[in-house]
Amino acid sequence: MNQKKNEKVRVLAVAPTNRGFGYVVLEGQGEILAFGCKKARGDKKNQQVLVQVGKLADQWLPDVLALQDVHTKESRRAPRIKKLHRQLRQFAQSRTVKVVQFSARQLREIIVNDPKGTRHEMAADIARQFPNELAETLPPKRRACDEEDERMSIFDASALVIGFLKGGK
Amino acid sequence: MYSLPNYLQTNRRRASFSQEEVAFLLGMTGIDKDRANKVSRDERFARVPTLEMALAYELIYGKPARDLFAGMYEEIARGVAARAKILRYRKAAASDLQKSQAIAGLAQRCATFTN
Numbered sequence: 001m002n003q004k005k006n007e008k009v010r011v012l013a014v015a016p017t018n019r020g021f022g023y024v025v026l027e028g029q030g031e032i033l034a035f036g037c038k039k040a041r042g043d044k045k046n047q048q049v050l051v052q053v054g055k056l057a058d059q060w061l062p063d064v065l066a067l068q069d070v071h072t073k074e075s076r077r078a079p080r081i082k083k084l085h086r087q088l089r090q091f092a093q094s095r096t097v098k099v100v101q102f103s104a105r106q107l108r109e110i111i112v113n114d115p116k117g118t119r120h121e122m123a124a125d126i127a128r129q130f131p132n133e134l135a136e137t138l139p140p141k142r143r144a145c146d147e148e149d150e151r152m153s154i155f156d157a158s159a160l161v162i163g164f165l166k167g168g169k
Numbered sequence: 170m171y172s173l174p175n176y177l178q179t180n181r182r183r184a185s186f187s188q189e190e191v192a193f194l195l196g197m198t199g200i201d202k203d204r205a206n207k208v209s210r211d212e213r214f215a216r217v218p219t220l221e222m223a224l225a226y227e228l229i230y231g232k233p234a235r236d237l238f239a240g241m242y243e244e245i246a247r248g249v250a251a252r253a254k255i256l257r258y259r260k261a262a263a264s265d266l267q268k269s270q271a272i273a274g275l276a277q278r279c280a281t282f283t284n
Contacts (some may be wrong), residue, residue, distance in 0.1 A: 009204075010173075031178070033173075033179045034178065034179060034182070059213060060173065061171075061173060132183070133183075
């Protein structure tokens with residue numbers, strides 16, 4: 001803990017979903033400080049998410065905000081989510097927090113070495129990397145008839161911090 | 170990057186304790202919710218725990234207080250380093266070798282936390 005400044009970086013990764021967002025706070029070379037998912041309901045979901053991310057930023061004082069790159073050609077995220085990512089970037093700039101972005105393809109390549117890997121494979125790999133923190137959070141493999149488990153957003157956020165650690169963008 | 174003022178929440182979650190349980194271990198009195206609120210305030214940096222509490226946290230989480238309160242420790246170290254510099258300058262002409270060495274050693278220990 002007691003190291004010179006700049007030796008370690010605190011990263012806040014945010015992975016918005018249709019019902020809120022998942023987040024992970026990582027410090028240094030792989031110490032997860034906090035993780036979880038927050039819900040946003042009603043009309044002004046983006047505003048609610050921005051308020052909650054603001055609270056997280058106040059608490060954890062991140063140096064870097066990690067987001068998914070939703071503006072790539074292959075991204076199929078909803079317009080609201082794309083707008084939210086723009087708002088999150090602006091929010092980070094207003095706090096002089098560096099923003100790093102990774103596309104879904106980049107993350108699959110970094111984590112499972114396969115651009116066609118599934119999200120569950122990625123989540124299982126991440127749970128193996130952080131057994132104490134995340135292993136119990138791993139949801140069961142989704143069947144086609146199930147809706148997505150909200151805990152997957154935590155693994156999406158974890159993928160972003162791993163992307164930052166390994167990709168170093 | 171500076172460390173956070175404290176890492177109490179991270180360590181509590183790792184130890185799988187609830188705030189009520191930690192409050193109980195700390196020997197806080199009052200109803201459960203109020204006690205948990207006090208722990209919550211410590212974790213959100215809204216309150217500086219007393220020395221007694223800091224030592225109790227050290228025991229509960231099994232980590233030295235300087236690691237649990239890393240940011241606070243760094244801030245204190247920076248202050249001490251700055252004052253040690255002044256003291257060394259003031260005592261530069263003094264012939265007390267032992268004291269000079271103590272101040273130099275102190276400055277060296279605190280150098281990690283200064284720019």
